Amino acid sequence: MSSSAILPVGDGGVLGAVRAFLGSLWQKKLIDALLVPLELPSGDNVVPAIVSDPEKLKMANPLAPVMPLNSARQVSAITIASPSAERLGVVLRPCEMRALIELVKLKQASLENLLLIGIDCPGTYSISDYGRFVQKVKSPANDFLSKFQEGKEDPLLRKACQICEYPVPANTDLVIGLLGMDLNNSILLEAGTAAGERIIGELGLEKGGVRSREAAIAKMVSQRAERRERLFEQVRKDARGLEKLMAALATCINCHNCKTACPLCYCQECFFDSPVFKFEAEKYLGWAQRRGALRMPTDTLLFHLTRLNHMVISCVGCGLCTEACPNNIPVADIFRLVGDKVQKDFEYVPGRNLDDELPLTTFREEELHNIGI
């Protein structure tokens, strides 16, 4: 599956080239609709939308360095009841695609009739930082990319993005490649599957590739891995052990926003929102009596530990939980650190491959050694 083509970049910049490519999918009748981020009229954010009229593509902006939500969750919403009957194109960042793979394994989404288009991700800002960023520049996407081309990584990028080792999407039918490209001239369209290869053929694009890409990816990944290790060191210092973990989570107000933002938390009804946790007054007072004082709201630590327990093996590190927290608890940092250990123990990489079985569903006798049995 090595076939790839070069998409020329014209006056509209990289964004123009991407829009032109997406439009061509309609022209060749390769898709019936497309899930893609559209710019808000205000210009200070984007939201994913199902576009059925190619005219709307002029607002499409999958390059805007902002991710208000993880689209994997939207793909789940669209396909969970029944798979898509029409051909739906879906533009996804690497972490969105990885989350989608996990959701498919958990039977919460279907890839049937989807054309998956991944796009290289240099990183994203938080919504507020993006809002400030767009104030300063004329064309946010192109401007961001040209800075990126110069090798400048903005320290304002979300922490989750700064330590993300997966800037290039995997498992998608097509990849829009930015890394290692001369963005003033061209971007890359790479096929990831046989379906993708067919599409490149049908679009009649000139085949070609670039040598510089591999090295550029490797460089970026190693920089980010380095940063990740530094962050892990910090989190270990700040949140390891029950006392420190409780301190780190001390400001949790039990809003469960992190659960809502998480692309993987797929329960119909969160156990922690269920009547199991609605106690009688005598219980609260009893606990308070026994301990002298009872921190309210209760069960915040249990909530986070349970979510870790359930989700950390599949955590793709998109970082939206931290974004969603009203009190700036570094939820994602903790998930990444714990996830790193657990995923290594089970030799599992979330989102790597549809065929990798979820560790919970497989049993290997030797895996017990990792937990000291």
Place this chain on the structure above:
Amino acid sequence: MVKLNSVLVIGAGAGGIKASLDLAEAGFKVYLCDRSPAIGGALIRMDRWFPDNHCGLCQMLPAFSTDDSSRFCLRRGLIHPDIELMPLTEVKEVAGQAGDFRIGVTSRATGVTPELCIGCGLCAGVCPVETAREFNEGLAPRKAIYPPHPGVLPYVYTIDWDSCTKCGACVAKCPTQAIRLKEGEVIRQLRVGAVILATGFEEFDPVLATQYGYQRYPNVITGIELERILSPSGLTGGELLRLSDNRAPGSIAFLQCVGSRDSRKDYCSSTCCMFALKEATLLKQANPQVDIHIFFMDIRAFGKGYYRYYEQARDELGVKFTRSRVPVIREDPPTRNLVLTTIEENGALAKRQFELVVLSVGQTPAPGFQELCQVLGVEVNKWGFCRSELFSPVATTREGIYVCGSASAPKDIADTLVEAGAAADQASGWLARRRVPPTPPEEAMESDAEEAPRLGVLLCDCGQEITSVLDLEEIAEFSRQLPDVAWVARVPYLCYTDAWQRPAKELRKHKVNRLVIGACSRYFNTRLGEIGLNSSAVQKVNLREHIAWVHGDNPKVATEKAKSLLAMAIELARAPEPEPASPVNVHPRALVIGGGLAGLTAALSLARHGIEVHLVEKSAGLGGNLKQICYTLEGDDPQALRENIIARVKTDRLIQVALETELMEVGGYAGNFEVSLKGKESLLHSLEVGAIIVASGGEEYRPTEYLYGQNKNIITQKELEGKLFSAKLDPRNISSVVMIQCVGSREKERPYCSRICCSQALKNALRLKEGNPDIEVTVLYRDMTSYGFQEEYYTRAREKGMTFVRYEPESKPEVRPEGERLVVEVAEPVLGGRLILEPDLVILSPAIIPPENTPLAWTLGVGLNEDGFFQEAEVKFRPVDFLTEGIYVCGLAHSPRGMGESITQAQAAAQKAVSLLTREQLVSGIAVSETIQRQCSQCELCITVCSYTARMKDVESGEVVVRGALCRGCGACVVACPSGAAKLRGFKDRQVFSLIDAAF
């Protein structure tokens, strides 16, 4: 003919327990007697078993109706409502006939009234007599009054009359007047329909073989003594120390065939190779530095998975193996080490020093066994074991009396348990099945789950055993303050017969509907009926063993712990009692896959119990591999057997045979399978069956080695057998043959022993010799595996002048044609040179291989092992079951085995199926999982993690549902479900929260 419902099982070791459980589960009343005071036989003196190196005894426990019988460790005791245990009991008299035996038994008094004994041990404290203790192989002393073994339940003492001096010290000390120093016997007459003889074996006494220095040298011990030393319940607490100096030995020698395969005991004990390998493996795993050396004649690792285990010990753990004749042992007096002088294979003498020598002693008939057989009126064979025939391995010479395990021939646990199942199957043919009422007891339903909980707390003083440590008054007062507690009382001895009368009255008076008992480890469930409560309304806290006896030095903390545990039990008792799950109906019909010996035998057994059988066979005829077996080593007629069983199957109105038919699809679950079958010409048709028996067989490997197929004088054993039998080949025209063993077996691609090829070679070699005594027969082998009584034929073959030449897998024999002649060249280990033979015929002994089983395994949803044979649920304790309930396996589909062994296994599989199919309904236990649909996201994680196929997605509703009867309540689904949608009845979240809360 009169048919009774009850059966007597003699011997409560592995085989006896298994047969009893199988029969009790099938709805029969079982008397299980044993000469000793406790159950377990040889089994409970061992802690761990090959090949998985742990205990799996509880795997034997019943799978259905689990609430009453299976929350219990079999090492400690056997409690089943339909099994009456009769310890210290012997059979004295047998009258009547099959279907209606009258059996006189005598039970010796233990000297201790079990209803009064509280197990406090004060008696043993004052007993002045010290004697050797049989549980620990005489390695540790015990008193004349003692508990039969450390974990026994109920924990009741017993008197060893042989060493008791009747001094009366114990009588005076006993706080409950439980001891009567009067020997006596109780005579009882039992009426039973059938008898199963499961008396096991006695170890060979190595004192009889003086060259080993056993008992002269302290560091020469037997295998079972080693087992006791290594056990945590043994005398060094599990540490391996030499008896002479309490030092850990750095080098250990195992000597094989002690009391087996010699002029006096001309049979192989079949188990000692694996026993030694297991001990060596455990020792090496605990301490890789220890040097372990096994001296042996042939390694006979012929069971399923055994050869792999041997290779692992040799290649991965570094256990050393030396083939040698029986060595002579001398002690080196200053060090008390042992010097072994061995005659190695090449004839040279070698001396080696070891710090410990372990004798792998063989199995001999149990003492008094001949007399017992006389009483029973069954014959023994020339070795003193119970006589049985190849084609009816569990039948004795008397109708209605069956045998299993080492009573009929030396056997390991796996083979014993298969025979126990077969014996249960055969015995139940003489019994009248009791009709079990299909509906669950009504009282459970109406026990007013709605009614507000009113708790009673009953605390036992246990004389002073509990009160000397715990402040029971403080605990009682504490309990009174807890919610819903209506009544608290103390009793001096709860285990007394009359102890329940007063509480029963009080309970009624206070309208108590739940009870918490704080006492000891005794199993009080039998008494609950008297007070009108069922077991699910009662919680127990073990105040004695779990608290008083372990925290005797800290009464304050002990009392606090008791309060915590009681508070938790009270919280658990307060929770509303879950309603029982709805029972599942059973289709009383079975599908048997495969029309070979195993399939036919299973079908006949099923039909004998009135079960409708559908037997499907892929090929155009019945009989399978049996068609090509013309005679046996022991002189039986396989063709007569074949004709007989095929005729019986064809004429049985309950059996329908479908030839050229295959299984296409299986849906459903135990009791309710829906199978789709496809005949060659016909359309797919479906059938509802309750159970499936897989007897799809195995086949012979077609050799690619030794020029097979390229020269007409190179043939397989089967081909030779056919030619000899049909007289196409006249032995008088042959002057020499070479047989090559292990063709395709015990190789890298097939690391298993095919089990039957050695006896097949012996059989054909002896037949050749019979036809022409001058014929030269040379057998090229790796390990002659003539286990059990087949050893006799190996000896006979050597006496008749056959030559046995061993070869190493690295230097295999070479077969080449030279002109008209065949030349076989092989390295000769004894003389070290090369042996060149020019035989008329080369006979190959090919492996038994599985057919391509993957599609069938896939269809059935069951597993295959690494070699492609079907994978049973547990090697030893569930040998014919799959993890999926309701599907069973037997014959070559399971692993290579002889005809007799296939018959036994088929009967065992049939027994399991009959036991399932004769229930009208399957009732689940209380602790069954369920799905809260509102919370379920249908991710199906719970379905994937369920080992028992109890969870499935309902095709129509799309919901994830639970088949209660298959659920074992393991809770894996609850753990897997992130949504809290999978719940275990009786263990709901709020309940567990309250429990945790109560603890702190």
